[in-house]
Amino acid sequence: MGKSKAGGGGGGGGSALPVLTLEQFADSLIGAGGRQPLGAGVAGTKGNKAGAKGGGNGNSKGGGAPGNEDATNNLNLEVAIDVARWEANSRVHLLRFKSAAAQRDAMARPSIFLEDIALYGTVVDHIPSGQRGGVANYSGHNMRAEDLARFINCLRTEKPAGSRETQAEAALVSALITSGVLRTEKGGAIVAAPNKPVVAAVAGSSNAREVRDALLHEAMHMIFYTNDVFAEMCYVFWDDHATVEERAAWVDFLRDLQYNVEDRELVVNELQAYMVTERQLFGDSGGGGGGG
Numbered sequence: 001m002g003k004s005k006a007g008g009g010g011g012g013g014g015s016a017l018p019v020l021t022l023e024q025f026a027d028s029l030i031g032a033g034g035r036q037p038l039g040a041g042v043a044g045t046k047g048n049k050a051g052a053k054g055g056g057n058g059n060s061k062g063g064g065a066p067g068n069e070d071a072t073n074n075l076n077l078e079v080a081i082d083v084a085r086w087e088a089n090s091r092v093h094l095l096r097f098k099s100a101a102a103q104r105d106a107m108a109r110p111s112i113f114l115e116d117i118a119l120y121g122t123v124v125d126h127i128p129s130g131q132r133g134g135v136a137n138y139s140g141h142n143m144r145a146e147d148l149a150r151f152i153n154c155l156r157t158e159k160p161a162g163s164r165e166t167q168a169e170a171a172l173v174s175a176l177i178t179s180g181v182l183r184t185e186k187g188g189a190i191v192a193a194p195n196k197p198v199v200a201a202v203a204g205s206s207n208a209r210e211v212r213d214a215l216l217h218e219a220m221h222m223i224f225y226t227n228d229v230f231a232e233m234c235y236v237f238w239d240d241h242a243t244v245e246e247r248a249a250w251v252d253f254l255r256d257l258q259y260n261v262e263d264r265e266l267v268v269n270e271l272q273a274y275m276v277t278e279r280q281l282f283g284d285s286g287g288g289g290g291g292g
Contacts, residue, residue: 105168108136134258
């Protein structure tokens with residue numbers, strides 16, 4: 001983590017990215033807005049040279065075993081990803097996918113790797129379905145770029161052939177390399193840009209309230225990742241002000257949602273995001289966007 005400073009896009013193609021307010025980004029996710037271009041920052045389309053170079057196919061410097069070239073060479077508009085920067089914080093990158101299914105295909109396995117109660121640190125072959133899907137099923141996802149890079153490197157090490165990047169995951173890596181969020185080292189490893197960027201994604205919907213609630217939830221995670229002072233205040237509340245009973249109730253709540261409750265940062269980060277954004281936390285509620 002580190003306190004955000006103005007400017008600095010992390011290098012690469014990041015300087016060409018559109019800069020949006022949360023309201024503008026939300027509008028782009030609602031109904032017909034999803035069919036309108038954000039501007040610059042579209043990656044993962046067929047014939048995108050930067051995408052093919054950075055997407056991790058069998059011919060790239062960072063690729064695994066040959067034979068999986070189709071993971072990036074056959075990218076099409078269905079897995080294209082728009083990337084924008086949040087106007088309030090240049091380290092925050094907002095991702096827009098063509099569909100909720102495309103977002104799940106790209107973000108579910110990294111989220112499981114980073115947050116799942118039983119599969120934390122595991123590169124799964126298949127995304128669990130139904131309630132067991134847990135963090136994979138939420139309409140919003142968030143993570144540090146360095147943690148996403150950790151997942152990709154682990155994926156390429158553990159599964160160099162067969163079950164390597166899906167087409168959607170390859171498009172995600174390609175888009176973030178093109179945008180300057182990720183980089184490929186000489187040895188082939190994927191690393192985050194030096195300014196420690198973070199990423200958030202929210203699925204598009206015709207339900208404006210759902211989209212805005214989910215985006216606000218993910219934005220709070222972005223603040224937690226990039227503002228040390230705010231994050232420390234959250235830890236102080238958790239350690240010094242929440243009662244034993246309150247902490248136990250919160251841990252039980254997250255456990256039911258399939259979060260890894262052994263990860264203290266995850267527990268505190270979800271606490272602040274839910275408490276700031278949810279209208280009614282326990283019980284049936286029209287509020288909240290199913291954020292991760």
